[in-house]
Amino acid sequence: MESKKGVIEVQFNWIFILVAGALILTLFVGLVQKQGTISNQKRDVDIRGKLNTILVSAKQSVGTQFVISIPKTEITFGCNGYSVGGTNPFQLGESFSPSMIKSSDNTLVLQSLDWSVPYRISNFQYILTPDVRYVITPDSAYVNDVRRLLPDNISVTYFSGTNIADLGGMDDLNNYKVRLISVEEGGSGGQRPSAYGGFVPGWIVDMKKEDVTALHVVVMESPSGNPLNGWGILEFYSWDGSGFVLDKEYRYVKKETMLGAIVTDNHETFGCVFERVKSKFNMASDIYRKKSESLDGLYQFGVAAPYEGHCAIPSHYTLAVSKIDGMKTEMNKMPQPDLEQLYNKAYKEAGNLATMNRELLQKSCPLIY
Amino acid sequence: MGKKAQIRMSESIAIMIVFFVLLVFGIVFYSQIERRNIGVAISSSQDLKAVEVAQVFSFLPEVQCTKENIVINNCFDLMKLESLRHWVDPDNAGTNPVEQYYYPMFLMSKLTVRQIYPDAGEMVIYDLEPPGGEWTKSAATQIPVSLYNATGDPVAGRPPFYAFGYLEVEVFSK
Numbered sequence: 001m002e003s004k005k006g007v008i009e010v011q012f013n014w015i016f017i018l019v020a021g022a023l024i025l026t027l028f029v030g031l032v033q034k035q036g037t038i039s040n041q042k043r044d045v046d047i048r049g050k051l052n053t054i055l056v057s058a059k060q061s062v063g064t065q066f067v068i069s070i071p072k073t074e075i076t077f078g079c080n081g082y083s084v085g086g087t088n089p090f091q092l093g094e095s096f097s098p099s100m101i102k103s104s105d106n107t108l109v110l111q112s113l114d115w116s117v118p119y120r121i122s123n124f125q126y127i128l129t130p131d132v133r134y135v136i137t138p139d140s141a142y143v144n145d146v147r148r149l150l151p152d153n154i155s156v157t158y159f160s161g162t163n164i165a166d167l168g169g170m171d172d173l174n175n176y177k178v179r180l181i182s183v184e185e186g187g188s189g190g191q192r193p194s195a196y197g198g199f200v201p202g203w204i205v206d207m208k209k210e211d212v213t214a215l216h217v218v219v220m221e222s223p224s225g226n227p228l229n230g231w232g233i234l235e236f237y238s239w240d241g242s243g244f245v246l247d248k249e250y251r252y253v254k255k256e257t258m259l260g261a262i263v264t265d266n267h268e269t270f271g272c273v274f275e276r277v278k279s280k281f282n283m284a285s286d287i288y289r290k291k292s293e294s295l296d297g298l299y300q301f302g303v304a305a306p307y308e309g310h311c312a313i314p315s316h317y318t319l320a321v322s323k324i325d326g327m328k329t330e331m332n333k334m335p336q337p338d339l340e341q342l343y344n345k346a347y348k349e350a351g352n353l354a355t356m357n358r359e360l361l362q363k364s365c366p367l368i369y
Numbered sequence: 370m371g372k373k374a375q376i377r378m379s380e381s382i383a384i385m386i387v388f389f390v391l392l393v394f395g396i397v398f399y400s401q402i403e404r405r406n407i408g409v410a411i412s413s414s415q416d417l418k419a420v421e422v423a424q425v426f427s428f429l430p431e432v433q434c435t436k437e438n439i440v441i442n443n444c445f446d447l448m449k450l451e452s453l454r455h456w457v458d459p460d461n462a463g464t465n466p467v468e469q470y471y472y473p474m475f476l477m478s479k480l481t482v483r484q485i486y487p488d489a490g491e492m493v494i495y496d497l498e499p500p501g502g503e504w505t506k507s508a509a510t511q512i513p514v515s516l517y518n519a520t521g522d523p524v525a526g527r528p529p530f531y532a533f534g535y536l537e538v539e540v541f542s543k
Contacts, residue, residue, distance in 0.1 A: 013377075020385060049414065056421055060428035091473045116438050120430035279470055283456065286467075287431045290452035298520050361437060366519040366529065369435060 044085030047073055051082070052090050058110040059092065059125045065151050066110040075101040077127075077264075079272035094277050095125040096260035098177055099210075099269060103129045111151045115256040115277075117327075118346045118354040119369035121284040122277065124256045126263050128154050133175035134262065137182040138166045139191050142219065145228050146183055149259050164191060164199050172203035179265055180214035180244075185222070186232065192216055193235075197243030205241070212239035213265040217258060221343060228255040231343045236267035250274065253339040278331055285328050292320040292368050299365070311365035316356045320368045323353050411542070418476070419510040419540040425474050426494075426536065427512060434517045444515040444531070450482055454494050471495060477504070477541040484516055484534040499541050507540040 051070065058066050076083045077099055081091040094115070101108065109128040115121050130153060136143055138159040150156055155175060159166050167180075184190030193214035204212055214237035221230030231253045237244040248267040252258045257277070264270040296317035311317075323345055330342040347354050357368050426432070427443070431453055434444035456467045480495040513535045521527040 013381075016378075016381065053417065053421060056425060060424060093474070114430065114438075118438070120433070120435060120438050120440075122430060123428070283467055283470060284431050286456050287449055287452040290455055291446075291448045294448055294451070295520065357437065367436060369438065 040085070041087075043071070044073070044087045047071055048084040048087045048090065051075075051084060052092075055082075055092055055095075055110065055125065055127065059095070059112050059123050062112050062114045062123055064112065065153070067153050068108050068110060069106055070103070070108055072106055073102075077101060078266070078269055082127075092125055094122045094260075094273060094280060095127065096263040096270070096273060097127040098129070098132050098179075098263065099266045100177070101127060101129050102176065103131050105130065107153075109151050109153045113256045113259070115254060117253055117281070117342065118352075118357070119284065119288050122280045124260060126151065126259060128263060130154050131175055132177040132179065132265075133157060133173060135167075135170065135178060135180045137164065137180055137193075137196070138162050139164050140182045141185045141188070141190070142183050142222075142227055145226075146181060146262075149228060149255055150262070164196065167196065167199040168201050170201050170204075172201070177211045177213075177265065178204055178207065179212075179262070180237075181217070181262055182214070183217045183219060183228075186218050186220040190216075190218075192246075193237045193244035194246060204239075207239075209239050209241055213237060214239070214244045215261055217252075217261070220340065223347075226255065228258055230254075231339045232258070234258070234261045234270075236261070236270065238267075251336055251339040253343050278337065281331050282328060285324050285331075288369055289321055289324045289328075292317050292324065295366055295368070296321060310363060311360070316360055316365075317368070319351055320353060320356060323351070323356075327353075415505070415507040415540055415542050416510070418542070419478070419507040419538050422475050422478055422480070422540055423510050423512050423536060423538040426480055426538070427514070432494075434515070441515075441517070443513070444517055445482060445536075446517050446519060447532075448519055450492055450494060450516075454492055457495055468495070468497065472497070479537075479539045479541075481537045482514070482516070482534060483537060484532050486533040487530075488532070503543050504541045505543075507542070510538045512536045512538075 047070070054068055058064075058068075073084055075097075076089075077097040078089070081089040082095075082097070083089040107130060109130065111126045111128070112123050113126070115124050128151060133155040134150060134157070136146055136156065136158040138161055140146065140158075143158055147156060147158060155173065157170060180193060180196070182190065182193060193216050196214070216235040216237065218233040218235070219227060219230065220232045222228070223230050231251065234250045234252050236247045236250070238247050239245075248271070250261065250267075250270065252261060257274075260273065261270055264273065296315070299311040299317060300315075327342050327345050330338040330345065344352070346352060353368065360367050432445045432449050434441040434446045457471065458468070475495050475497070477497050477499050478495065479493065479498060481491055481493050483489075483491045513533070516532040516534045518530050518532060521529045
C-alpha cells in the first residue's frame with residue numbers, strides 16, 4: 001500500500017501539471033485570438049490605405065472608368081466618408097456611392113466626371129458595384145440619356161415598352177440593393193414612384209426596406225444635345241414595405257449632380273455630399289472672382305498697353321466679378337439653393353459667364369476660366 | 370515530502386521558469402522586429418502620402434491651367450495660385466475655414482510652388498506644420514510644372530507667358 005505522503009505527492013504533481021497546462025493553454029489561446037483580431041484590423045487598415053490611394057488617383061482621371069478588384073469586404077458610405085470594416089472613415093471630397101458597397105465577384109466600378117458651372121469646380125467621383133441593380137422605369141423620359149450617363153459594367157435594367165405594369169415582370173437577379181430611377185420632362189405630369197406600389201414584383205417586396213429605394217427626376221431645363229445637362233428637381237423615395245414614400249427633395253444642376261443622386265441611395269448622405277459641393281463651389285468661385293478682379297484691375301481701359309487695351313471693351317472682367325457674386329448668392333440661398341438662377345447666370349441670361357469667356361477667347365484676351 | 374519529490378518539484382519549476390524566460394525573450398524579439406517593420410511601413414506610407422498630396426494638388430481644378438475648361442496638363446495658373454494662397458492664408462494656419470476644407474486632402478503638410486525660369490520666386494500655398502514634438506517630416510517630393518502667367522505685363526508690353534518651376538510637398542506625420 002502507498003504511503004500517505006506518496007499519495008499527496010502524486011496528487012500535487014497532477015494539480016501542478018493541470019494548473020501550469022491551463023495557464024500555458026490560456027496564454028496561447030489568448031495570443032492566437034489577439035493575433036486574429038490584429039490581423040483582421042491590419043487587413044482592414046491595409047485595404048483602407050490601398051483603396052484610398054486607388055480612389056484618389058482614379059478621381060483625377062476625369063471621364064475614365066476603372067474596374068478594380070478588391071478583397072472580400074464591405075465598405076460603408078455615409079456623411080463621414082468611406083469605412084472599410086470597422087476602420088476610421090476617410091473622406092474623398094465630392095464622392096457618391098451606395099450606402100453599402102459589396103461585390104460578389106470582388107470588383108468595384110469607379111468613374112470620375114468634372115463638374116463645371118461654367119468654370120471647373122470639382123471632379124465628382126462615383127464608386128459603384130455591379131451587385132446594385134438600377135432600374136430605369138418604363139414610363140421614364142430620356143431613357144437613352146440616362147443609360148449613357150450610367151457607367152458600363154454595372155447592372156442596369158430598362159424596358160422597351162412604356163407601361164409601368166411591366167415592372168412586375170422583372171426577374172430577381174439576386175442583387176442586394178435595387179434602385180428605381182424615373183425621369184420626367186418638367187411639366188409633363190409623369191407618374192411618381194409613390195404610385196408604383198401595386199406594380200412592384202414580389203421579390204422586391206420581400207427585400208429589406210433599406211435595400212429598396214427610388215429616385216424621381218424632374219428635368220426643368222433640357223439643353224439641346226444633352227437634355228440632362230440643365231437643372232431640375234431630385235425626389236428621393238424610400239420603401240416602406242408596400243409602397244414608396246417621398247423622403248426629401250433636392251435640386252441638381254448639370255448631369256454630374258444628377259448621376260450623384262442616382263448613385264447615392266441615402267438622401268441624408270446625398271445632402272452631406274451636396275453641402276461639400278456647395279463649399280467647393282464657394283471656394284472655386286472665390287478663386288475665379290479674385291482672378292477676375294485682378295484682371296479687371298490690369299485691363300481697365302486706358303491702363304493697359306494699347307495692344308491689349310481691347311480686352312477692357314466691354315468690361316467683361318468687371319461683369320464677371322458681379323456675375324460670380326450673383327452665382328454664389330444663388331448657391332447659398334436658404335433653405336435650398338436657387339439652381340435655376342445659378343444656371344441662368346452661368347449659361348442663359350444676357351451677358352452670362354460662359355458667353356463672356358468665349359468672347360474673351362475670340363479676342364485673345366486672358367480668360368476668366 | 371521526500372527529498373526525491375522536492376528535487377522533482379524544483380526541476381519542474383526550473384523548467385517552467387526557463388520556458389517562460391524563453392517565451393518572454395521570444396515576445397520581446399518579435400515585438401522589436403514588428404516595431405522596426407512598423408517604422409519602415411510608416412516611413413514608406415509617409416512618402417506615399419507626400420506623392421498622393423502632390424497628385425491631389427496637381428489636379429485641383431482651382432489651380433490647373435484651363436482654356437474654356439480644357440485642362441493643360443502639368444500646368445498651374447499663377448493667378449489662380451495667387452487667389453488660392455490669398456484664401457487659404459498660410460499665416461492663419463489651422464483656423465481658416467478654407468484651410469479646414471483642404472485639411473483632409475493635404476493633412477499636416479507644406480506646399481510650395483517655386484518658379485525657377487525666367488525669374489526665380491516662390492509661393493507657399495498651404496502651410497500646416499505641427500507644433501513639434503514627435504512629428505517627422507517626409508523627404509520633399511518635387512514635381513516639375515509649367516506656370517502660366519495669363520497676363521504677362523500689359524503695361525510693359527510683355528505678352529502672357531509660361532514659366533518653369535516645380536511643386537514641393539513636405540508631409541508631416543507622427
